Amino acid sequence: MSQPTTTSAPPRPAAGGAATASAAGTAAPSYDLERVRADFPLLAQTIHGRPLIYLDNAASSQKPRAVLEAIAGCYRDYYANVGRGVHRLAQQATTARERARETVRAFVGAASAEEIVFVSGTTEAINLVAHSYGRGRHSGLAAGDEVLVTAMEHHSNLVPWQLLCEDRGASLRVVPIDRRGELDLAALRRLLSPRTRIVAVAHVSNVLGTINPVAEIADLVHRRGAVLVVDGAQAAPHLTVDVAMLGCDFYAFSGHKVYGPSGIGALYGRAELLAAMPPWQGGGGMIEQVRFEGTTYAPPPQRFEAGTPNIEGAIGLAAALDYLTTLGLNAVAVWEGRLLQRAAERLGAIPGVQLVGSARERAGLLSFLVDGVHPHDVGTVLDGLGIAVRAGHHCAQPLMERFGVPATARASLALYNTVEEMDALARGIEKVREVFA
Amino acid sequence: MAELSDLYQDVILEHSKRPRNYRTLEAANRKAEGFNPLCGDHFTVYLEIGDGQIRDISFQGSGCAISKASASMMTQALKGKSTEEAEELFQKFHHVVTGKNGTESHDDLGKLEAFAGVSEYPVRVKCATLAWHALRAALQGEQHAVSTE
Numbered sequence: 369m370s371q372p373t374t375t376s377a378p379p380r381p382a383a384g385g386a387a388t389a390s391a392a393g394t395a396a397p398s399y400d401l402e403r404v405r406a407d408f409p410l411l412a413q414t415i416h417g418r419p420l421i422y423l424d425n426a427a428s429s430q431k432p433r434a435v436l437e438a439i440a441g442c443y444r445d446y447y448a449n450v451g452r453g454v455h456r457l458a459q460q461a462t463t464a465r466e467r468a469r470e471t472v473r474a475f476v477g478a479a480s481a482e483e484i485v486f487v488s489g490t491t492e493a494i495n496l497v498a499h500s501y502g503r504g505r506h507s508g509l510a511a512g513d514e515v516l517v518t519a520m521e522h523h524s525n526l527v528p529w530q531l532l533c534e535d536r537g538a539s540l541r542v543v544p545i546d547r548r549g550e551l552d553l554a555a556l557r558r559l560l561s562p563r564t565r566i567v568a569v570a571h572v573s574n575v576l577g578t579i580n581p582v583a584e585i586a587d588l589v590h591r592r593g594a595v596l597v598v599d600g601a602q603a604a605p606h607l608t609v610d611v612a613m614l615g616c617d618f619y620a621f622s623g624h625k626v627y628g629p630s631g632i633g634a635l636y637g638r639a640e641l642l643a644a645m646p647p648w649q650g651g652g653g654m655i656e657q658v659r660f661e662g663t664t665y666a667p668p669p670q671r672f673e674a675g676t677p678n679i680e681g682a683i684g685l686a687a688a689l690d691y692l693t694t695l696g697l698n699a700v701a702v703w704e705g706r707l708l709q710r711a712a713e714r715l716g717a718i719p720g721v722q723l724v725g726s727a728r729e730r731a732g733l734l735s736f737l738v739d740g741v742h743p744h745d746v747g748t749v750l751d752g753l754g755i756a757v758r759a760g761h762h763c764a765q766p767l768m769e770r771f772g773v774p775a776t777a778r779a780s781l782a783l784y785n786t787v788e789e790m791d792a793l794a795r796g797i798e799k800v801r802e803v804f805a
Numbered sequence: 806m807a808e809l810s811d812l813y814q815d816v817i818l819e820h821s822k823r824p825r826n827y828r829t830l831e832a833a834n835r836k837a838e839g840f841n842p843l844c845g846d847h848f849t850v851y852l853e854i855g856d857g858q859i860r861d862i863s864f865q866g867s868g869c870a871i872s873k874a875s876a877s878m879m880t881q882a883l884k885g886k887s888t889e890e891a892e893e894l895f896q897k898f899h900h901v902v903t904g905k906n907g908t909e910s911h912d913d914l915g916k917l918e919a920f921a922g923v924s925e926y927p928v929r930v931k932c933a934t935l936a937w938h939a940l941r942a943a944l945q946g947e948q949h950a951v952s953t954e
Contacts, residue, residue, distance in 0.1 A: 742869035
């Protein structure tokens, strides 16, 4: 007997009220979409003669004018190297960068700005933890220790741990996910052992959109005496992040996905952990006393920030976070939840379209397959219609294997996307099916 | 902008749906894999070479319409050709998909000319040349997988 074709259930919005389909055509009164879109100059362009529909936000999102102006203002008005000058401009630039650190602190709910390390992005943040915490005199891994990752991790939250495990003779173990794309918490409980030292998990999956229950995971991890490292790259643009409530030990995110510049990101680390960690890169700015006989190091966060940093990046990131918090992450989550629901309904109704991942709690994106059409060809046809999506393995090859596909197409949302764009995406996919019929 | 139909020509769509010589080759004495780490496309090209001639050629693997059609049409174009001719065709094909031919005619490419539209899509050049790079590796007797990156 043949089984009926299964389509994924539409996801629930990440937070706030779900909109009904009939109300999805109009913006919530509290959310001034037109004004939001006007804040992003890049959006007002045409691609191949059609209005740009930008749905590759999980890769990089576009920047509001406030960010562009913050970066330009830094270079135009008060640019100098930070932390090492007595002159006026050096002081201004240093103050602005430290103010940005305070903005990041508030954004993630850290207790102290000293718990915020500026990095180039999530990848560098995780490598920092793997190098420094993972190889520290007190915290470092020994042979036989274990690191747990999940089956849905981006390569950046997998490969640094593989490198660490190889280096220390430790083992990497993988927490499986179920068919919906939810983490198997029972398996996590079983895999946690007295040998588990580090657990690394994405807050939100970059392929499935799954929101992982970080607070619950943190509780399990801490009961075993391990530390929890959270890759927040896909969560920071969509969810309110509060490291105190999440209870994680490290939290990493990137500027360029959260409407800020590329080349900047932040690592939150619990103060007592950072304090005990050795430097991972040497250079200017991270020292206390340098002598040929031996060097002592600055306290965190400077200990982990060797060399001239990305000054304008930190300032641009703070402008982006200010923009996001002024708009309100709750309002953003409600709006994006409506878009996601609309897109899931429209795509789910197209014959031959399969949504990959149907976790009950999701945010930000939809991965999908069009029967008989390679995701790259889906991407190229949509591009011809002015629609930018991502096609490929999304730096998550083990996850692609888990779902038995070489690649997926992914439409990922931002606070400036519209309901009409979701409908255009659906029409675009219908066009894909026509071309390859 | 180039029209989509310039890229997805009928002959390309047709070959992507019904690839020719899509099988392993029992008598193969050369084979090589081509791999695109950016998209996960992956092909194996099998060759049976004797007296400097490609007596038989086949391929297997997975990829997009462009890469699959290119592999399929490559096998058709090369069967019976000498290894020198194969190398020559590799060069010509590469020029066509990268748009280096200018206004020069590519009559001698035959059906492969359909891939000229790829030159308007720089990110897809690697799709079109994946199987060809595997072919070249196989001709040169390289054992390891070739990567387009």
